[in-house]
Amino acid sequence: MKKIAVIGAGSWGTALALVLADNNHDVRLWARRSEQVDEINEHHTNKKYLPEINLPTNIVATNDLTEAISNTDTIVLVTPTSALREILKQLKSEIEKPVTIVHASKGIEPDTLFRVSEVIEDEIPEELRKAVVVLSGPSHAEEVSLRQPTTVTVSSKNHNVAEQVQDLFINPNFRVYTNPDIVGVELGGSLKNIIALGAGLSDGLGYGDNAKAALLTRGLAEIARLGTTMGAQTLTFAGLSGIGDLVVTCTSVHSRNWRAGNLLGKGNSLEEVLENMGMVVEGVRTTKAAFQLAKKEGVEMPITNELYDVLFNSKHPKEAVDSLMRRSKTHEVEDLSSLISNRYTLDEKNPE
Numbered sequence: 001m002k003k004i005a006v007i008g009a010g011s012w013g014t015a016l017a018l019v020l021a022d023n024n025h026d027v028r029l030w031a032r033r034s035e036q037v038d039e040i041n042e043h044h045t046n047k048k049y050l051p052e053i054n055l056p057t058n059i060v061a062t063n064d065l066t067e068a069i070s071n072t073d074t075i076v077l078v079t080p081t082s083a084l085r086e087i088l089k090q091l092k093s094e095i096e097k098p099v100t101i102v103h104a105s106k107g108i109e110p111d112t113l114f115r116v117s118e119v120i121e122d123e124i125p126e127e128l129r130k131a132v133v134v135l136s137g138p139s140h141a142e143e144v145s146l147r148q149p150t151t152v153t154v155s156s157k158n159h160n161v162a163e164q165v166q167d168l169f170i171n172p173n174f175r176v177y178t179n180p181d182i183v184g185v186e187l188g189g190s191l192k193n194i195i196a197l198g199a200g201l202s203d204g205l206g207y208g209d210n211a212k213a214a215l216l217t218r219g220l221a222e223i224a225r226l227g228t229t230m231g232a233q234t235l236t237f238a239g240l241s242g243i244g245d246l247v248v249t250c251t252s253v254h255s256r257n258w259r260a261g262n263l264l265g266k267g268n269s270l271e272e273v274l275e276n277m278g279m280v281v282e283g284v285r286t287t288k289a290a291f292q293l294a295k296k297e298g299v300e301m302p303i304t305n306e307l308y309d310v311l312f313n314s315k316h317p318k319e320a321v322d323s324l325m326r327r328s329k330t331h332e333v334e335d336l337s338s339l340i341s342n343r344y345t346l347d348e349k350n351p352e
Contacts, residue, residue: 041061198219
């Protein structure tokens with residue numbers, strides 16, 4: 001049994017805490033609100049986020065970061081990316097010895113255009129971290145907390161530490177693979193939220209399966225195009241953090257990003273959508289960052305560009321779909337071949 005700190009007591013943080021508790025670890029779950037801490041400790045519930053779940057007694061909540069990370073070798077970050085730097089700045093002064101930092105947040109920071117692992121490395125000095133590990137894949141918190149079969153992947157620059165994290169989480173209900181491609185794993189998990197917004201928007205407009213299939217397929221090509229340009233491995237996007245996460249996020253009512261897109265498609269403004277959701281919609285922030293990143297890297301991302309205009313330039317969703325359908329004709333196979341060609345070019349420039 002190990003003591004593990006989970007920072008963030010939303011639905012996903014609580015679900016991961018439950019996985020770790022099922023594996024007989026001593027879990028300290030950090031939450032901001034004292035009322036939430038009291039509910040978890042006294043009633044063993046977290047009804048705002050996971051109303052159907054009773055939590056085991058080896059999950060103990062606290063709103064004291066020092067108490068949460070005391071005597072632990074592993075910190076699991078499950079906070080919205082918008083709050084990440086603030087939390088890391090607080091953690092930096094509390095960490096007393098090198099720790100493994102696992103993050104399960106999916107996003108890209110606007111302006112800096114950092115992936116989450118890069119934000120962590122930017123804030124936490126190297127002498128305070130053993131390694132940074134990303135946990136990603138198709139995983140709704142609601143289903144994980146009900147102990148329904150779920151499969152994810154973990155990735156790190158340090159493969160040995162990735163395998164240690166794999167051991168912490170894996171159990172008969174929660175299967176964990178490793179993948180050495182941290183760039184691809186993070187980008188796949190982040191960019192699929194943009195496509196999920198588009199899928200919800202398509203459904204909100206009343207379009208059918210044809211439109212959604214096209215959106216997922218072309219969305220995956222768009223994700224891979226940017227990912228391989230950033231140094232990711234093409235095959236990663238055919239895996240759990242690529243097509244796996246894309247499918248689950250674009251086709252389920254559990255998905256916040258799908259729900260937000262659905263409300264947009266039905267005519268709600270972005271402000272109304274975010275107020276209605278009451279929770280962070282990572283795809284909104286990631287759309288802004290991916291739009292900036294695509295411009296910087298010179299990568300064509302038409303779906304991202306149209307969603308950016310819907311979110312931030314008040315473009316009507318129907319007009320955005322029309323713009324995509326009226327784009328200049330091209331060849332699908334040539335487009336896919338360019339991804340492979342780009343990957344080979346990068347490998348030649350950066351031989352291992």
